[in-house]
Amino acid sequence: IMALRHYTLDVRLSAPADSPSIVRGLQTIFQEQEMTETVHNTEGHGYLATFIGKNGRFLILRVLSQGLVTIDLQCSEGDDLAHVDHVGVAFRGLPALRRGADVDRYWPTADGRLVEYDIDEVVYEQDSDYQNIKILHSSQFGNILILNGDVNMADSDLAYTQAIMGGGREQYAGKEVLVLGGGDGGILHEAVKLKPKMVTMLVIDGCRKHMRKTCGDVLDSLQGDFYQVLVEDCVPVLKKFAEEGKMFDYVINDLTAVPISTAPEEDSTWEFLRLILDLSIKVLRPDGKYFTQGNCANLTDSLQEYEGLLGRLSCPVSFSKEVVCVPSYMELYPSQTRHCNYL
Amino acid sequence: IMALRHYTLDVRLSAPADSPSIVRGLQTIFQEQEMTETVHNTEGHGYLATFIGKNGRFLILRVLSQGLVTIDLQCSEGDDLAHVDHVGVAFRGLPALRRGADVDRYWPTADGRLVEYDIDEVVYEQDSDYQNIKILHSSQFGNILILNGDVNMADSDLAYTQAIMGGGREQYAGKEVLVLGGGDGGILHEAVKLKPKMVTMLVIDGCRKHMRKTCGDVLDSLQGDFYQVLVEDCVPVLKKFAEEGKMFDYVINDLTAVPISTAPEEDSTWEFLRLILDLSIKVLRPDGKYFTQGNCANLTDSLQEYEGLLGRLSCPVSFSKEVVCVPSYMELYPSQTRHCNYL
Numbered sequence A, B: 001i002m003a004l005r006h007y008t009l010d011v012r013l014s015a016p017a018d019s020p021s022i023v024r025g026l027q028t029i030f031q032e033q034e035m036t037e038t039v040h041n042t043e044g045h046g047y048l049a050t051f052i053g054k055n056g057r058f059l060i061l062r063v064l065s066q067g068l069v070t071i072d073l074q075c076s077e078g079d080d081l082a083h084v085d086h087v088g089v090a091f092r093g094l095p096a097l098r099r100g101a102d103v104d105r106y107w108p109t110a111d112g113r114l115v116e117y118d119i120d121e122v123v124y125e126q127d128s129d130y131q132n133i134k135i136l137h138s139s140q141f142g143n144i145l146i147l148n149g150d151v152n153m154a155d156s157d158l159a160y161t162q163a164i165m166g167g168g169r170e171q172y173a174g175k176e177v178l179v180l181g182g183g184d185g186g187i188l189h190e191a192v193k194l195k196p197k198m199v200t201m202l203v204i205d206g207c208r209k210h211m212r213k214t215c216g217d218v219l220d221s222l223q224g225d226f227y228q229v230l231v232e233d234c235v236p237v238l239k240k241f242a243e244e245g246k247m248f249d250y251v252i253n254d255l256t257a258v259p260i261s262t263a264p265e266e267d268s269t270w271e272f273l274r275l276i277l278d279l280s281i282k283v284l285r286p287d288g289k290y291f292t293q294g295n296c297a298n299l300t301d302s303l304q305e306y307e308g309l310l311g312r313l314s315c316p317v318s319f320s321k322e323v324v325c326v327p328s329y330m331e332l333y334p335s336q337t338r339h340c341n342y343l
Helices: A016-032 A158-164 A186-192 A234-244 A268-282 A300-311 B016-032 B158-164 B186-192 B234-244 B268-282 B300-310
Strands: A004-012 A036-039 A047-052 A058-064 A068-076 A097-099 A119-127 A132-138 A142-147 A150-154 A176-181 A198-202 A227-230 A248-254 A284-292 A317-325 A332-342 B004-012 B036-039 B047-052 B058-064 B068-076 B097-099 B119-127 B132-138 B142-147 B150-154 B176-181 B198-203 B227-231 B248-254 B284-292 B317-325 B332-342
Touching: A004 B068, A004 B097, A016 A036, A016 A047, A016 A058, A016 A068, A047 B047, A058 B058, A068 B004, A068 B068, A097 B004, A158 A186, A158 A317, A176 A186, A176 A234, A176 A268, A186 A198, A186 A227, A198 A234, A234 A268, A248 A268, A268 A284, A268 A300, A300 A317, B016 B036, B016 B047, B016 B058, B016 B068, B158 B186, B158 B317, B176 B186, B176 B234, B176 B268, B186 B198, B186 B227, B198 B234, B234 B268, B248 B268, B268 B284, B268 B300, B300 B317
Parallel strands: A176 A198, A176 A248, A198 A227, A248 A284, B176 B198, B176 B248, B198 B227, B248 B284
Antiparallel strands: A004 A068, A004 A097, A036 A047, A047 A058, A058 A068, A119 A132, A132 A142, A142 A150, A284 A332, A317 A332, B004 B068, B004 B097, B036 B047, B047 B058, B058 B068, B119 B132, B132 B142, B142 B150, B284 B332, B317 B332
């Protein structure tokens, strides 16, 4: 399928009175390129014209009051960009948007910013019963796991795994560890190196094959000397553990980020998060620790909401947080590790 | 000045034959919003129509052969987005481009990807004799220094300074250190903590006031117990040092990244880089080390060109490299520290 390149070129004129001569200069250039102009009636909202060229080239020239000039050029991939850089003003050109391409390179951050990744291959794509799973290859971050459109974990992101395990300050040797989620296998892969008594992992989807740099061979078998992987919904299993009085030294929740919405009454994710948190505290030894991720550092309201929730749990907890840089996220992820000391 | 929001919504139809009904559905919606349609003659390159609405709203609907449908909507900031999400297809919407805004949020990466920063304030802007200097505030990265449009250093980027100083593996105590560039003061700030004999810094522009988290108070005075800052062009000073036989244990070049262009004969930056490298080696003790940054990990050709250059220096050197994640760069920066052991 033919994909489009969409170039944007903007300039704010220091003297709005220059607009007419800029427009005339650009019109001349576009006409030289044999583009057909249509001037639109904007009912007083500035000058707006569209130009149709050869090979499906399409250009929009807009001049808004007070001197903002914008140019949009859409052309097919491989077409040469028409030169608009010799009309006497410095246009600010951004890298072209690639639209309708086979591989999507745009994966916005949790706080809604547009970022382009260096994706060169779709490694895996599947709709599971629970979510849309994509594994895309980035030339710098390696394989990236994307769940429901959110960048989750890449080969480059050992920093994430290290942070959610306590930043290297914990002694896992001889301890019982419960991992909720963590389907990329990173936490399990790192934890078994630390000679734990037993790591139990509750997960619904695994990344055994395509996130090998993250999980190593630890997901090749669901059972090892120091670990077991239970492919089950975590809520009933947690309830069963709590009833049986089964206790852990560490619970690492890699299931859920703090929801972006700050309205707990409207977002059932908050209810789920609270349920997991309550059940986790029930299976945690009195001196145990609970680790989880927060969300993007910019979502201060959501993080505050979460900290309020920690104060309203059925038993009191204390907590601390740490901000880390996860390479493939392209944003700072504060409260990445939020560890709650059971009191 | 009125700024624009530019929304893009794209969908690739699984059955291109659905195009006419999609177009009719969208036309109906746009007409309900009292938008005036102009259908353009594309000479066989698909359906293309522009719609002009109230308050300067402007919409483009394109249907390309084989089922790519694109919608562009430009409206003023604060205008509500027209709803195009109930026509039976799932459009992929990206965060709106903010065009003509007072503060520019788009600072492409070294490898040409479009990334949006959470910029909320222009802290400082100035054209010096050498470059355009901007300091912009990001809510997550803190103050960001941007030189000639390239993101250089932010409050969040201690990792950069640590890497270019040798990743914490060097003993600076009692040593003589020469810093080239480093106008943000980060290297000097960290180096003086390590009890060096003397740090000499050669710099043309300083960030004393606005990059305080990076430089501390070290740039408040050009002279301290263990350092001196020379505000001079580094080439003649390096030549003078070489003539006088002045020698250093470490030379840290924070002046120049490896050029993006891979054609040394066409880019004088390569010549400058080679000159600095040759002069630096001349003032380096036989067991001294030279540290510098590379460039974005994706620029493999440029980095290879640079490594070739290291093999053609007037005296033989060995080198190693390390890739680090610099938070505000939003890309991996390999060969960040390239340390060359003088043989």
